[in-house]
Amino acid sequence: MSIDFIYPEYEIARNKDRCINCRVCEKQCANEVHKYHADLKMMQADDLKCVNCQRCVSLCPTRALKIVKTDNTYKENAHWKGRTMSEIYLQAGSGGVLLSSMGNPVDYPIYWDKILINASQVTNPSIDPLREPMETRTFLGQRPNKIERDKDGNIVNNMAPQLELSTPIMFSAMSYGSISYNAHESLARAATELGIYYNTGEGGLHEDFYKYGANTIVQVASGRFGVHKDYLNAGAAVEIKMGQGAKPGIGGHLPGAKIVGDVSRTRMIPEGSDAISPAPHHDIYSIEDLHQLVMSLKEATNYTKPVIVKIAAVHNVAAIASGIARSGADIISLDGFRGGTGAAPTRIRDNVGIPIELALASVDKRLRDEGIRNNVSLVVGGSVRSSADVVKAIALGADAVYVATSALLALGCHLCRSCHGGKCNWGIATQRADLVKRLNPEIGYKRLVNLVEAWTHEIKEMMGGMGINSIEALKGNRLMLRGVGLNEKELEILGIYHAGQ
Amino acid sequence: MKRIIVNEKWCLGCRLCEYNCAFANSGSIGTTPLDMAKALKDIVINPRIKIEEKDDICFAVSCRHCKEPLCVKSCITGALTRVDGVIRINKEKCVECHTCVLVCPYGAIMPSDEGVMQKCELCVQNTGGEPFCVKGCPNKAIEFKELGGDSV
Known part of the structure; x- marks a missing residue:
């Protein structure tokens, strides 16, 4: 032995x-x-x-x-x-192969914590959000580059389809299968009440949740699980998942043990069969191929819904994003290396990808330099832990953020990082009926609503402190940020000054 | 009239309600975890709410405070009465004939450790307000809700 x-x-x-x-x-x-x-x-x-x-x-x-x-x-x-x-x-x-769950826990630099936010003193007044209007509403989608007028001089509405968010926060993709029915219901109801969006992940959309479609982003991933015409048209936007921050470059694998009952029906695969998402989309090997899928999805949804392309933050992320911004996509979603997962090989999770803060700054800069920033909105996720992170992300150039780990924490997750075991004691990352019932959506959705409302209050406070009264005015406003303890190169990539400068 | 409503869909069978009930009726003063440890250490509890459990199904059962209560009708000494919609028990009057135990269709009356009968009195005899089983339920499987009218 x-x-x-x-x-x-x-x-x-x-x-x-x-x-x-x-x-x-x-x-x-x-x-x-x-x-x-x-x-x-x-x-x-x-x-x-x-x-x-x-x-x-x-x-x-x-x-x-x-x-x-x-x-x-x-x-x-x-x-x-x-x-x-x-x-x-x-x-x-x-x-x-060693398996792990949730985000990269290794002690890499956390740039959010090395960035500080500005506030007004004397020369420009701060704004009190309790007394004055403060706009957190955000639109995601392509912006027209010019104003068009008809022959009578009236402005023609040439806006591409947009997502309207009451606050620049969305729940990122978590599939039904990787998380439970009750977790999904909590997310869907919270998104509906908050006027934001949640994302189905690649597991399809359970028939019970079509009614939350107006606040749903439906995902199309490499496995194409649960994708059909009604599914695409059920959501407010379609997201093509090219990569995931927790495991860039590899696919997904939901074990057959979790493919039971409704999960199997929703994914449109037989019970007990492993749901294997290939590492690449086998029909996408170039930006031109991506363009084809973007346009196919737009055709399938009658050009009424924005298409999001989600990629993991990797070394050449700026060049890749530049390509995506020319592919016809409306929104780019960047997922940082601390993003969560229901299961990933430990070595990949802990060693592949780059911090979202750097990826965001370089993508935003690249798109601006190339004059194509208005082609797309930028949504970032994969480590947003608080309203301060949201404010920093927006000031670095994001239009909105995706949160998932924070949302799961609100539902009870304690980050034990054992999702891949399928025995989540909090009723989140499990399909075992006796465990799933531990998450009562009646409690869950209220906690999510509370969390996002609390963050929104804090965002308003911080914006007010800076003398800014709308997300639009904060967006890409890097002068509102200062680095602390960062070297020249890091400051250069982030496009911010050091504290004291 | 507020009633304890049990929803088996959300009951986890954790039995916290039983322990919270025992704590509420232990006569101890205080509501902290430490008080609970003091009150319930080394005793076998005899709660007024009980979890029924078989296979995958479980739910809590306590007195329904029926509009036409068989227990009150059958009580030979008048120990059981319906006061403001709550069925109360007067322990001084109970002679331990067990008739109420036999007639209650829910099994919600049982002998106490002292012998006389005990039942859920919605914690009105304790601290009042929200009953302890409701306060302590981690999954909202037990709720204290207005049902409207004087319904069962």
């Missing part, structure tokens, strides 16, 4: 003075960590199975539980960290 025991990273600490043996932790743990020992009349926990999702901690009525990082450690080594060593043991045992 091989010796492959790895001491668990986290341990469950139970305060025996407080535990009343109510067994709530036992019933709520899909990983079967907690167990009541009838002989000893006490609860016990198997740390080895714990994923640190905090469900038991959150529900323990006497606050008897906490989860702590273990102090068991390999001999310290700056080069060979404990996690690195454990991963080698795992792979030596399994021979398999």
Whole structure:
């Protein structure tokens, strides 16, 4: 036999003075960590199975539980960290690719945290959003380059189809399958109430959610799951997914175990079959090919809906975006390397792609330099954590942001990063009926609405502080930003001055 | 009249309602997790709300406060009465004949640890306001809602 025991990273600490043996932790743990020992009349926990999702901690009525990082450690080594060593043991045992979920957790620079926002003092007045109007409404889509007039001199409406957002925040793509029915319902209802959009991801649109179509972006990805004419026409916009920030360059794989019942019907594939999205779209090998798909989708939707092209932020992102802006697409969505996922190979998630802040700045600049910025709107996602990140993104040149991890956190996710296990204790990344019901959309959608409303308040406050009263005036306004602790090159790419300058 | 409404669709069978009920009726003062630990440590609880569970289905059952309550009709001593729509029990009058237990179609009356019968009184005898089972339900499977009129 091989010796492959790895001491668990986290341990469950139970305060025996407080535990009343109510067994709530036992019933709520899909990983079967907690167990009541009838002989000893006490609860016990198997740390080895714990994923640190905090469900038991959150529900323990006497606050008897906490989860702590273990102090068991390999001999310290700056080069060979404990996690690195454990991963080698795992792979030596399994021979398999390591899988992970949610966004890149590695300690790369977070540029949002090295950018500071300006405020008015003395010479230009700040605005109080409680007393004066503050416009957060945003439109996404192509802008006409010139005003056209008819023979009588009246302005001709030559606007391409637009998405109207009450606030520059949308819920990014998460497929039905990777997340649960109740999670989708929460997102759809919240988007409808907020006057924003959520995105179906590549799993198709459940028939129950067609009624939220006016606030839905339908996605077409390389697997083409669930794509048909009614689906395309059900949404307010169509998104072509070329890449995903968490796993640029590779496709997706939803295990057959999750393709059950409605998920199978919605994806239009047989139950139990793996849903494999190829790495490339097999019909797209050039911008011209992309143009064909963009135009096919516009034809299918009678030129009434904007088409979004979503790409992962990679090294040549500016050149790629320049191509997309000429492909007929209305909106480009950029997904940074910290974007989440339901499952990705660990090495790819942790090592491929670039930070969204740099990608956004370089794409916005490139499109402006080439005079094609008005061809497209820019939406960025993949690490937007707060209203401050939203403001910074818009000042760097984004038209709106996509949030997904933040939305899932609002629904209860504690970033245990075990989505690929399919046993989400919070009822989000699972298809197990007993777990799915843990997320009551009645609670979920209100929490999402609360979150976005709170952020919108904060965005207004920050804009007011800068003396700016609309998102439109903040857009690409990089003078409102200063870097701190950044080198010349980083400042140059971000197109901002250093603090103090 | 507000009623406890149970929606099995959202019940997780976590039994927090049972423990919150036991806590509410434990006579302990305070509402913090620490108070709960003190009140319920090392005891077997006997709550007035109970989870019924079979296979994939579970839901909480407590007194429905019927408009025409069989328990009140059958009570031989007048210990059970309907006051402002809430069926109350006077423990001084109960003689432990168990007739109410036999007639209640929901199994919502049961003997207490002291012997006399106990039942859900919507926490009016405790702190009042929202019943503890409702407050503590993590998934809104138990709600305290106005049903309109004096309905069952």
